[in-house]
Amino acid sequence: MFEAIGERINTSRKFVQEAVAEKNADYIINDVKQQVQAGASFIDVNAGARIGHEVEDMKWLLDTIEPVATVPLTLDSPDPAVLEMAYKMVEKTPMINSISLEKERFDAMMPFLEGKDCKVIALCMDDAGMPASSNDILGRAKSLVEELNKIGISTASIYVDPLVQPISTDSKKGIMVLSAVRAIKAEFPEIHITGGLSNISYGLPQRKIINRTFVTLMMEAGMDSAIIDPLDKKIMATIRTADMLLGEDDYCMNYLKGVRSGDIES
Protein backbone atom coordinates (compact mmCIF):
# COMPACT_ATOMS: atom_id res chain seq x y z
CA MET A 1 0.00 0.00 0.00
CA PHE A 2 1.48 3.31 -1.14
CA GLU A 3 1.90 5.96 1.58
CA ALA A 4 1.38 9.61 0.63
CA ILE A 5 3.11 12.12 2.91
CA GLY A 6 0.95 15.23 2.68
CA GLU A 7 3.21 18.24 2.11
CA ARG A 8 0.75 21.12 2.46
CA ILE A 9 1.39 22.23 6.06
CA ASN A 10 4.54 24.18 5.31
CA THR A 11 5.00 27.83 6.25
CA SER A 12 6.76 28.44 2.94
CA ARG A 13 3.24 28.20 1.45
CA LYS A 14 1.60 31.62 1.53
CA PHE A 15 -1.79 30.69 2.98
CA VAL A 16 -0.23 28.47 5.64
CA GLN A 17 2.17 31.23 6.67
CA GLU A 18 -0.73 33.67 6.96
CA ALA A 19 -2.75 31.18 8.98
CA VAL A 20 0.17 30.64 11.36
CA ALA A 21 0.80 34.39 11.71
CA GLU A 22 -2.90 34.99 12.44
CA LYS A 23 -3.29 31.87 14.59
CA ASN A 24 -6.08 30.76 12.24
CA ALA A 25 -6.51 27.22 13.56
CA ASP A 26 -9.62 26.51 11.46
CA TYR A 27 -7.65 26.95 8.25
CA ILE A 28 -4.96 24.51 9.36
CA ILE A 29 -7.41 21.95 10.74
CA ASN A 30 -9.46 22.06 7.57
CA ASP A 31 -6.38 21.57 5.38
CA VAL A 32 -5.20 18.60 7.46
CA LYS A 33 -8.64 16.98 7.31
CA GLN A 34 -8.77 17.43 3.54
CA GLN A 35 -5.35 15.80 3.13
CA VAL A 36 -6.35 12.82 5.26
CA GLN A 37 -9.67 12.52 3.42
CA ALA A 38 -7.76 12.53 0.11
CA GLY A 39 -5.62 9.62 1.26
CA ALA A 40 -2.56 11.02 3.10
CA SER A 41 -0.89 8.43 5.34
CA PHE A 42 1.27 11.08 7.09
CA ILE A 43 0.95 14.85 7.46
CA ASP A 44 4.26 16.68 7.08
CA VAL A 45 4.58 19.74 9.34
CA ASN A 46 7.25 22.30 8.43
CA ALA A 47 7.49 25.61 10.28
CA GLY A 48 10.83 26.73 8.92
CA ALA A 49 9.92 29.68 6.74
CA ARG A 50 9.42 32.45 9.30
CA ILE A 51 13.03 33.06 10.37
CA GLY A 52 13.39 33.20 14.15
CA HIS A 53 9.86 31.82 14.70
CA GLU A 54 10.36 28.12 14.01
CA VAL A 55 10.01 26.93 17.60
CA GLU A 56 6.85 28.87 18.36
CA ASP A 57 5.32 28.18 14.93
CA MET A 58 5.99 24.43 15.18
CA LYS A 59 4.56 24.36 18.70
CA TRP A 60 1.38 26.18 17.65
CA LEU A 61 0.98 23.99 14.56
CA LEU A 62 1.32 20.79 16.59
CA ASP A 63 -1.02 22.11 19.31
CA THR A 64 -3.51 22.72 16.50
CA ILE A 65 -3.01 19.57 14.44
CA GLU A 66 -2.25 16.83 16.99
CA PRO A 67 -5.76 16.66 18.49
CA VAL A 68 -7.44 16.24 15.07
CA ALA A 69 -4.91 14.24 13.04
CA THR A 70 -6.03 10.67 12.56
CA VAL A 71 -2.72 9.77 10.89
CA PRO A 72 0.85 10.17 12.20
CA LEU A 73 2.82 13.34 11.59
CA THR A 74 6.07 13.93 9.75
CA LEU A 75 8.17 16.37 11.78
CA ASP A 76 10.08 18.39 9.23
CA SER A 77 13.01 20.46 10.47
CA PRO A 78 16.80 20.52 10.23
CA ASP A 79 16.98 21.66 13.89
CA PRO A 80 17.26 18.90 16.55
CA ALA A 81 16.01 21.29 19.24
CA VAL A 82 12.79 21.88 17.29
CA LEU A 83 12.46 18.14 16.69
CA GLU A 84 13.03 17.28 20.39
CA MET A 85 10.18 19.59 21.35
CA ALA A 86 7.96 18.35 18.52
CA TYR A 87 8.69 14.70 19.26
CA LYS A 88 7.36 15.13 22.81
CA MET A 89 4.15 16.70 21.54
CA VAL A 90 2.93 13.85 19.33
CA GLU A 91 1.20 10.67 20.35
CA LYS A 92 1.51 8.44 17.26
CA THR A 93 5.00 7.31 16.24
CA PRO A 94 6.20 10.18 14.04
CA MET A 95 8.34 10.28 10.94
CA ILE A 96 11.39 12.56 11.07
CA ASN A 97 12.19 14.61 7.95
CA SER A 98 15.20 14.25 7.55
CA ILE A 99 18.75 13.03 7.92
CA SER A 100 21.42 13.04 5.18
CA LEU A 101 25.12 12.30 4.86
CA GLU A 102 26.00 16.00 4.83
CA LYS A 103 28.34 16.21 7.81
CA GLU A 104 26.65 19.10 9.57
CA ARG A 105 23.13 17.65 9.28
CA PHE A 106 24.32 14.12 10.01
CA ASP A 107 26.18 15.15 13.18
CA ALA A 108 23.20 17.17 14.38
CA MET A 109 20.58 14.49 13.69
CA MET A 110 22.26 11.31 14.92
CA PRO A 111 22.21 12.18 18.65
CA PHE A 112 18.55 13.22 18.32
CA LEU A 113 17.54 10.00 16.54
CA GLU A 114 19.42 7.62 18.84
CA GLY A 115 16.98 5.58 20.89
CA LYS A 116 13.91 7.34 19.49
CA ASP A 117 10.78 5.45 18.41
CA CYS A 118 10.33 6.95 14.97
CA LYS A 119 10.48 6.50 11.23
CA VAL A 120 13.03 8.60 9.38
CA ILE A 121 13.48 10.03 5.90
CA ALA A 122 17.08 9.51 4.81
CA LEU A 123 18.25 11.70 1.93
CA CYS A 124 20.96 10.37 -0.40
CA MET A 125 22.77 13.71 -0.16
CA ASP A 126 26.32 14.24 1.01
CA ASP A 127 28.81 17.08 1.06
CA ALA A 128 29.80 16.31 -2.54
CA GLY A 129 26.24 17.30 -3.58
CA MET A 130 23.62 15.40 -5.56
CA PRO A 131 24.41 11.78 -6.48
CA ALA A 132 25.93 11.29 -9.93
CA SER A 133 24.93 7.70 -10.73
CA SER A 134 22.72 4.79 -9.66
CA ASN A 135 25.67 3.24 -7.87
CA ASP A 136 26.32 6.49 -6.08
CA ILE A 137 22.70 6.58 -4.85
CA LEU A 138 22.91 2.94 -3.74
CA GLY A 139 26.20 3.55 -1.92
CA ARG A 140 24.77 6.51 -0.03
CA ALA A 141 21.64 4.53 0.88
CA LYS A 142 23.83 1.73 2.25
CA SER A 143 25.82 4.19 4.40
CA LEU A 144 22.61 5.71 5.77
CA VAL A 145 21.11 2.30 6.60
CA GLU A 146 24.31 1.16 8.30
CA GLU A 147 24.56 4.27 10.47
CA LEU A 148 20.87 4.33 11.36
CA ASN A 149 20.83 0.61 12.21
CA LYS A 150 23.74 1.25 14.61
CA ILE A 151 21.65 3.68 16.66
CA GLY A 152 18.64 1.41 16.79
CA ILE A 153 16.56 2.55 13.78
CA SER A 154 15.41 -0.60 11.98
CA THR A 155 15.66 -0.81 8.19
CA ALA A 156 11.87 -1.10 8.01
CA SER A 157 11.61 2.35 9.65
CA ILE A 158 13.84 4.01 7.06
CA TYR A 159 12.34 5.94 4.13
CA VAL A 160 15.20 6.47 1.66
CA ASP A 161 14.91 9.48 -0.63
CA PRO A 162 17.08 8.79 -3.71
CA LEU A 163 16.77 12.46 -4.79
CA VAL A 164 14.94 12.81 -8.07
CA GLN A 165 16.79 15.10 -10.50
CA PRO A 166 15.44 17.05 -13.49
CA ILE A 167 15.16 15.15 -16.79
CA SER A 168 15.65 18.50 -18.54
CA THR A 169 19.31 18.52 -17.46
CA ASP A 170 20.08 14.97 -18.65
CA SER A 171 17.76 12.56 -20.46
CA LYS A 172 19.12 9.65 -18.40
CA LYS A 173 18.21 11.12 -14.99
CA GLY A 174 14.93 9.18 -14.99
CA ILE A 175 16.45 5.75 -15.61
CA MET A 176 19.29 6.57 -13.22
CA VAL A 177 16.96 6.97 -10.26
CA LEU A 178 14.68 4.10 -11.36
CA SER A 179 17.57 1.65 -11.40
CA ALA A 180 18.83 3.00 -8.06
CA VAL A 181 15.42 2.34 -6.49
CA ARG A 182 15.46 -1.20 -7.85
CA ALA A 183 18.97 -1.77 -6.46
CA ILE A 184 18.12 -0.39 -3.01
CA LYS A 185 14.99 -2.57 -2.77
CA ALA A 186 16.99 -5.62 -3.88
CA GLU A 187 19.57 -4.94 -1.14
CA PHE A 188 17.03 -4.04 1.59
CA PRO A 189 13.63 -5.59 0.80
CA GLU A 190 11.98 -4.17 3.93
CA ILE A 191 13.09 -0.54 3.34
CA HIS A 192 10.76 2.21 2.12
CA ILE A 193 11.48 4.52 -0.80
CA THR A 194 10.08 8.03 -0.72
CA GLY A 195 10.86 11.53 -1.97
CA GLY A 196 9.51 14.46 -3.87
CA LEU A 197 8.58 13.77 -7.48
CA SER A 198 8.15 17.16 -9.04
CA ASN A 199 11.88 17.76 -9.41
CA ILE A 200 11.78 15.38 -12.40
CA SER A 201 9.83 17.95 -14.45
CA TYR A 202 11.77 21.04 -13.34
CA GLY A 203 12.38 23.37 -16.28
CA LEU A 204 9.76 21.76 -18.54
CA PRO A 205 6.22 22.84 -19.45
CA GLN A 206 3.04 20.87 -18.60
CA ARG A 207 4.77 19.44 -15.54
CA LYS A 208 1.88 17.49 -14.05
CA ILE A 209 1.67 14.85 -16.78
CA ILE A 210 5.40 14.27 -16.31
CA ASN A 211 5.02 13.90 -12.54
CA ARG A 212 2.07 11.50 -12.91
CA THR A 213 3.80 9.34 -15.49
CA PHE A 214 6.97 9.33 -13.42
CA VAL A 215 5.29 8.23 -10.19
CA THR A 216 3.88 5.24 -12.09
CA LEU A 217 7.40 4.25 -13.17
CA MET A 218 8.83 4.85 -9.70
CA MET A 219 6.12 2.71 -8.09
CA GLU A 220 6.94 -0.17 -10.40
CA ALA A 221 10.62 0.19 -9.43
CA GLY A 222 9.72 0.00 -5.73
CA MET A 223 8.84 3.49 -4.50
CA ASP A 224 6.10 3.00 -1.91
CA SER A 225 5.76 6.52 -0.55
CA ALA A 226 6.04 10.10 -1.79
CA ILE A 227 6.02 13.62 -0.38
CA ILE A 228 3.11 15.02 -2.29
CA ASP A 229 0.06 17.27 -2.36
CA PRO A 230 -2.78 14.81 -1.68
CA LEU A 231 -5.26 17.37 -3.03
CA ASP A 232 -3.72 16.95 -6.50
CA LYS A 233 -6.55 14.66 -7.53
CA LYS A 234 -5.00 13.45 -10.77
CA ILE A 235 -1.73 12.25 -9.27
CA MET A 236 -3.57 10.55 -6.41
CA ALA A 237 -5.85 8.82 -8.94
CA THR A 238 -2.80 7.67 -10.89
CA ILE A 239 -1.21 6.28 -7.71
CA ARG A 240 -4.34 4.28 -6.82
CA THR A 241 -4.57 3.00 -10.39
CA ALA A 242 -0.89 2.01 -10.46
CA ASP A 243 -1.28 0.28 -7.09
CA MET A 244 -4.07 -1.81 -8.61
CA LEU A 245 -2.12 -2.62 -11.77
CA LEU A 246 0.89 -3.67 -9.69
CA GLY A 247 -1.20 -6.29 -7.89
CA GLU A 248 -1.71 -4.41 -4.61
CA ASP A 249 -5.49 -4.00 -4.76
CA ASP A 250 -7.42 -7.24 -4.29
CA TYR A 251 -10.65 -7.33 -6.30
CA CYS A 252 -9.86 -3.72 -7.38
CA MET A 253 -11.70 -2.63 -4.23
CA ASN A 254 -9.67 0.51 -3.52
CA TYR A 255 -9.87 1.54 -7.18
CA LEU A 256 -13.63 1.02 -7.31
CA LYS A 257 -14.04 2.95 -4.05
CA GLY A 258 -12.08 5.83 -5.63
CA VAL A 259 -14.33 5.83 -8.68
CA ARG A 260 -17.48 5.81 -6.53
CA SER A 261 -16.24 8.73 -4.42
CA GLY A 262 -15.36 10.71 -7.54
CA ASP A 263 -11.64 10.69 -6.73
CA ILE A 264 -10.74 8.71 -9.86
CA GLU A 265 -11.77 9.97 -13.28
CA SER A 266 -10.43 9.06 -16.70
Add this chain to the structure above:
Amino acid sequence: MFEAIGERINTSRKFVQEAVAEKNADYIINDVKQQVQAGASFIDVNAGARIGHEVEDMKWLLDTIEPVATVPLTLDSPDPAVLEMAYKMVEKTPMINSISLEKERFDAMMPFLEGKDCKVIALCMDDAGMPASSNDILGRAKSLVEELNKIGISTASIYVDPLVQPISTDSKKGIMVLSAVRAIKAEFPEIHITGGLSNISYGLPQRKIINRTFVTLMMEAGMDSAIIDPLDKKIMATIRTADMLLGEDDYCMNYLKGVRSGDIES
Protein backbone atom coordinates in the same frame (compact mmCIF):
# COMPACT_ATOMS: atom_id res chain seq x y z
CA MET B 1 11.13 5.01 -30.17
CA PHE B 2 7.65 3.66 -29.43
CA GLU B 3 5.61 2.58 -32.48
CA ALA B 4 1.85 3.13 -32.40
CA ILE B 5 -0.13 0.87 -34.73
CA GLY B 6 -3.24 2.89 -35.59
CA GLU B 7 -6.29 0.69 -35.17
CA ARG B 8 -9.05 2.89 -36.59
CA ILE B 9 -9.40 1.49 -40.12
CA ASN B 10 -11.47 -1.51 -39.13
CA THR B 11 -14.84 -2.31 -40.67
CA SER B 12 -16.11 -3.38 -37.26
CA ARG B 13 -16.19 0.39 -36.52
CA LYS B 14 -19.52 1.82 -37.63
CA PHE B 15 -18.32 4.88 -39.55
CA VAL B 16 -15.60 2.90 -41.32
CA GLN B 17 -18.08 0.23 -42.34
CA GLU B 18 -20.43 2.90 -43.73
CA ALA B 19 -17.56 4.57 -45.59
CA VAL B 20 -16.56 1.25 -47.14
CA ALA B 21 -20.16 0.40 -48.11
CA GLU B 22 -20.60 3.84 -49.70
CA LYS B 23 -17.07 3.93 -51.21
CA ASN B 24 -16.48 7.18 -49.32
CA ALA B 25 -12.74 7.48 -49.96
CA ASP B 26 -12.48 10.97 -48.44
CA TYR B 27 -13.57 9.70 -45.05
CA ILE B 28 -10.97 6.92 -45.07
CA ILE B 29 -8.17 9.15 -46.37
CA ASN B 30 -8.92 11.81 -43.80
CA ASP B 31 -8.89 9.26 -40.98
CA VAL B 32 -5.56 7.80 -42.11
CA LYS B 33 -4.00 11.25 -42.37
CA GLN B 34 -5.20 12.14 -38.88
CA GLN B 35 -3.71 8.95 -37.46
CA VAL B 36 -0.35 9.61 -39.08
CA GLN B 37 -0.42 13.25 -37.96
CA ALA B 38 -1.11 12.06 -34.40
CA GLY B 39 1.96 9.85 -34.48
CA ALA B 40 0.98 6.44 -35.88
CA SER B 41 3.97 4.43 -37.15
CA PHE B 42 1.73 1.86 -38.90
CA ILE B 43 -1.88 1.94 -40.07
CA ASP B 44 -3.76 -1.28 -39.41
CA VAL B 45 -6.29 -2.20 -42.10
CA ASN B 46 -8.99 -4.73 -41.19
CA ALA B 47 -11.83 -5.48 -43.58
CA GLY B 48 -13.22 -8.52 -41.82
CA ALA B 49 -16.56 -7.30 -40.50
CA ARG B 50 -18.74 -7.46 -43.62
CA ILE B 51 -19.11 -11.22 -43.99
CA GLY B 52 -18.48 -12.35 -47.57
CA HIS B 53 -17.03 -8.97 -48.57
CA GLU B 54 -13.54 -9.15 -47.05
CA VAL B 55 -11.65 -9.51 -50.34
CA GLU B 56 -13.40 -6.65 -52.12
CA ASP B 57 -13.41 -4.42 -49.00
CA MET B 58 -9.71 -4.96 -48.34
CA LYS B 59 -8.92 -4.29 -52.00
CA TRP B 60 -10.92 -1.04 -52.02
CA LEU B 61 -9.38 0.08 -48.71
CA LEU B 62 -5.85 -0.54 -49.94
CA ASP B 63 -6.58 1.14 -53.30
CA THR B 64 -7.74 4.12 -51.25
CA ILE B 65 -5.08 4.18 -48.54
CA GLU B 66 -1.88 3.03 -50.27
CA PRO B 67 -1.40 6.19 -52.42
CA VAL B 68 -1.68 8.52 -49.41
CA ALA B 69 -0.15 6.53 -46.55
CA THR B 70 3.26 7.90 -45.59
CA VAL B 71 3.79 5.04 -43.11
CA PRO B 72 3.67 1.27 -43.69
CA LEU B 73 0.43 -0.67 -43.33
CA THR B 74 -0.52 -3.50 -41.01
CA LEU B 75 -2.49 -6.07 -43.02
CA ASP B 76 -5.00 -7.50 -40.57
CA SER B 77 -6.77 -10.70 -41.58
CA PRO B 78 -6.87 -14.36 -40.57
CA ASP B 79 -7.24 -15.34 -44.26
CA PRO B 80 -3.99 -16.02 -46.18
CA ALA B 81 -5.78 -15.47 -49.52
CA VAL B 82 -6.76 -11.95 -48.44
CA LEU B 83 -3.22 -11.34 -47.17
CA GLU B 84 -1.63 -12.61 -50.43
CA MET B 85 -3.68 -10.12 -52.40
CA ALA B 86 -3.05 -7.32 -49.91
CA TYR B 87 0.68 -8.03 -49.73
CA LYS B 88 0.98 -7.49 -53.49
CA MET B 89 -0.82 -4.14 -53.27
CA VAL B 90 1.53 -2.39 -50.83
CA GLU B 91 4.85 -0.77 -51.53
CA LYS B 92 6.41 -0.33 -48.07
CA THR B 93 7.31 -3.49 -46.12
CA PRO B 94 4.04 -4.33 -44.36
CA MET B 95 3.30 -5.79 -40.95
CA ILE B 96 1.09 -8.91 -40.91
CA ASN B 97 -1.54 -9.16 -38.15
CA SER B 98 -1.26 -11.98 -37.10
CA ILE B 99 -0.01 -15.49 -36.45
CA SER B 100 -0.59 -17.52 -33.27
CA LEU B 101 0.08 -21.05 -32.04
CA GLU B 102 -3.55 -22.06 -32.56
CA LYS B 103 -3.16 -24.95 -34.96
CA GLU B 104 -5.62 -23.79 -37.59
CA ARG B 105 -4.25 -20.23 -37.75
CA PHE B 106 -0.64 -21.39 -37.51
CA ASP B 107 -1.00 -23.90 -40.35
CA ALA B 108 -2.74 -21.32 -42.53
CA MET B 109 -0.26 -18.50 -41.89
CA MET B 110 3.10 -20.27 -42.06
CA PRO B 111 3.03 -21.01 -45.82
CA PHE B 112 1.94 -17.42 -46.49
CA LEU B 113 4.73 -15.92 -44.32
CA GLU B 114 7.52 -18.14 -45.66
CA GLY B 115 9.96 -16.07 -47.70
CA LYS B 116 7.92 -12.85 -47.37
CA ASP B 117 9.55 -9.51 -46.62
CA CYS B 118 7.38 -8.43 -43.71
CA LYS B 119 7.06 -7.79 -40.01
CA VAL B 120 4.63 -10.01 -38.14
CA ILE B 121 2.52 -9.79 -35.00
CA ALA B 122 2.81 -13.08 -33.11
CA LEU B 123 0.06 -13.71 -30.55
CA CYS B 124 0.88 -15.85 -27.49
CA MET B 125 -2.33 -17.79 -28.00
CA ASP B 126 -2.61 -21.53 -28.48
CA ASP B 127 -5.38 -24.10 -28.59
CA ALA B 128 -5.37 -24.31 -24.77
CA GLY B 129 -6.53 -20.66 -24.74
CA MET B 130 -5.09 -17.61 -23.00
CA PRO B 131 -1.74 -18.05 -21.22
CA ALA B 132 -1.97 -18.80 -17.50
CA SER B 133 1.38 -17.50 -16.23
CA SER B 134 4.44 -15.43 -17.12
CA ASN B 135 6.32 -18.62 -17.92
CA ASP B 136 3.50 -19.75 -20.15
CA ILE B 137 3.68 -16.47 -22.11
CA LEU B 138 7.47 -16.75 -22.39
CA GLY B 139 7.26 -20.36 -23.58
CA ARG B 140 4.75 -19.47 -26.27
CA ALA B 141 6.87 -16.51 -27.39
CA LYS B 142 9.88 -18.81 -27.68
CA SER B 143 7.92 -21.30 -29.82
CA LEU B 144 6.73 -18.51 -32.12
CA VAL B 145 10.22 -17.07 -32.53
CA GLU B 146 11.68 -20.49 -33.24
CA GLU B 147 9.08 -21.31 -35.89
CA LEU B 148 9.22 -17.88 -37.54
CA ASN B 149 13.04 -17.87 -37.61
CA LYS B 150 12.89 -21.23 -39.42
CA ILE B 151 10.92 -19.71 -42.31
CA GLY B 152 13.18 -16.67 -42.61
CA ILE B 153 11.45 -14.09 -40.40
CA SER B 154 14.17 -12.46 -38.27
CA THR B 155 13.60 -11.93 -34.56
CA ALA B 156 13.85 -8.16 -35.12
CA SER B 157 10.82 -8.41 -37.45
CA ILE B 158 8.64 -10.12 -34.83
CA TYR B 159 6.15 -8.15 -32.72
CA VAL B 160 5.14 -10.46 -29.87
CA ASP B 161 1.71 -9.83 -28.35
CA PRO B 162 1.77 -11.29 -24.82
CA LEU B 163 -2.04 -10.94 -24.57
CA VAL B 164 -3.07 -8.49 -21.90
CA GLN B 165 -5.81 -9.92 -19.65
CA PRO B 166 -8.34 -8.06 -17.47
CA ILE B 167 -7.16 -7.03 -14.00
CA SER B 168 -10.80 -7.31 -12.89
CA THR B 169 -10.60 -11.10 -13.16
CA ASP B 170 -7.38 -11.45 -11.13
CA SER B 171 -5.40 -8.71 -9.40
CA LYS B 172 -2.13 -10.35 -10.52
CA LYS B 173 -2.86 -10.21 -14.27
CA GLY B 174 -0.94 -6.92 -14.56
CA ILE B 175 2.29 -8.13 -12.95
CA MET B 176 1.96 -11.43 -14.82
CA VAL B 177 2.19 -9.77 -18.22
CA LEU B 178 4.77 -7.20 -17.07
CA SER B 179 7.15 -9.90 -15.91
CA ALA B 180 6.52 -11.89 -19.11
CA VAL B 181 7.49 -8.85 -21.21
CA ARG B 182 10.69 -8.46 -19.17
CA ALA B 183 11.53 -12.14 -19.65
CA ILE B 184 10.88 -12.08 -23.41
CA LYS B 185 13.08 -8.96 -23.86
CA ALA B 186 15.84 -10.57 -21.77
CA GLU B 187 15.74 -13.67 -23.99
CA PHE B 188 15.40 -11.79 -27.32
CA PRO B 189 16.77 -8.22 -26.96
CA GLU B 190 16.01 -7.31 -30.57
CA ILE B 191 12.35 -8.43 -30.52
CA HIS B 192 9.40 -6.02 -30.38
CA ILE B 193 6.54 -6.25 -27.90
CA THR B 194 3.11 -5.04 -28.98
CA GLY B 195 -0.57 -5.68 -28.32
CA GLY B 196 -3.84 -4.13 -27.37
CA LEU B 197 -3.88 -2.44 -23.99
CA SER B 198 -7.53 -1.85 -23.26
CA ASN B 199 -8.18 -5.45 -22.25
CA ILE B 200 -6.48 -4.63 -18.94
CA SER B 201 -9.42 -2.42 -17.92
CA TYR B 202 -12.22 -4.67 -19.18
CA GLY B 203 -15.11 -4.77 -16.71
CA LEU B 204 -13.99 -1.68 -14.76
CA PRO B 205 -15.24 1.94 -14.85
CA GLN B 206 -13.12 4.96 -15.93
CA ARG B 207 -11.11 2.71 -18.22
CA LYS B 208 -8.88 5.31 -19.84
CA ILE B 209 -6.86 6.17 -16.74
CA ILE B 210 -6.20 2.45 -16.29
CA ASN B 211 -5.07 2.08 -19.91
CA ARG B 212 -2.78 5.12 -19.69
CA THR B 213 -1.20 4.05 -16.41
CA PHE B 214 -0.77 0.54 -17.75
CA VAL B 215 0.98 1.57 -20.96
CA THR B 216 3.51 3.45 -18.84
CA LEU B 217 4.26 0.28 -16.86
CA MET B 218 4.38 -1.85 -20.02
CA MET B 219 6.82 0.55 -21.69
CA GLU B 220 9.17 0.35 -18.72
CA ALA B 221 9.01 -3.45 -18.96
CA GLY B 222 9.94 -3.33 -22.63
CA MET B 223 6.79 -2.85 -24.70
CA ASP B 224 7.80 -0.68 -27.65
CA SER B 225 4.63 -0.78 -29.73
CA ALA B 226 0.87 -0.95 -29.21
CA ILE B 227 -2.29 -1.36 -31.27
CA ILE B 228 -4.04 1.81 -30.31
CA ASP B 229 -6.26 4.72 -31.35
CA PRO B 230 -3.70 7.47 -32.10
CA LEU B 231 -6.50 10.05 -31.84
CA ASP B 232 -6.79 9.27 -28.11
CA LYS B 233 -4.74 12.35 -27.26
CA LYS B 234 -4.24 11.53 -23.58
CA ILE B 235 -2.76 8.08 -24.11
CA MET B 236 -0.49 9.36 -26.89
CA ALA B 237 0.68 12.18 -24.58
CA THR B 238 1.39 9.64 -21.85
CA ILE B 239 3.40 7.50 -24.28
CA ARG B 240 5.56 10.45 -25.37
CA THR B 241 6.08 11.47 -21.74
CA ALA B 242 7.03 7.92 -20.71
CA ASP B 243 9.42 7.69 -23.66
CA MET B 244 11.16 10.81 -22.36
CA LEU B 245 11.29 9.58 -18.77
CA LEU B 246 12.75 6.26 -19.93
CA GLY B 247 15.69 8.06 -21.55
CA GLU B 248 14.52 7.81 -25.17
CA ASP B 249 14.09 11.52 -25.91
CA ASP B 250 17.37 13.46 -26.09
CA TYR B 251 17.04 17.02 -24.81
CA CYS B 252 13.28 16.31 -24.33
CA MET B 253 12.88 17.42 -27.96
CA ASN B 254 9.94 15.18 -28.87
CA TYR B 255 8.18 16.06 -25.61
CA LEU B 256 8.65 19.79 -26.15
CA LYS B 257 7.45 19.45 -29.75
CA GLY B 258 4.31 17.74 -28.43
CA VAL B 259 3.66 20.55 -25.97
CA ARG B 260 4.13 23.20 -28.66
CA SER B 261 1.73 21.45 -31.03
CA GLY B 262 -0.88 21.13 -28.28
CA ASP B 263 -0.68 17.32 -28.28
CA ILE B 264 0.60 17.15 -24.69
CA GLU B 265 -1.33 18.80 -21.88
CA SER B 266 -1.14 18.22 -18.14
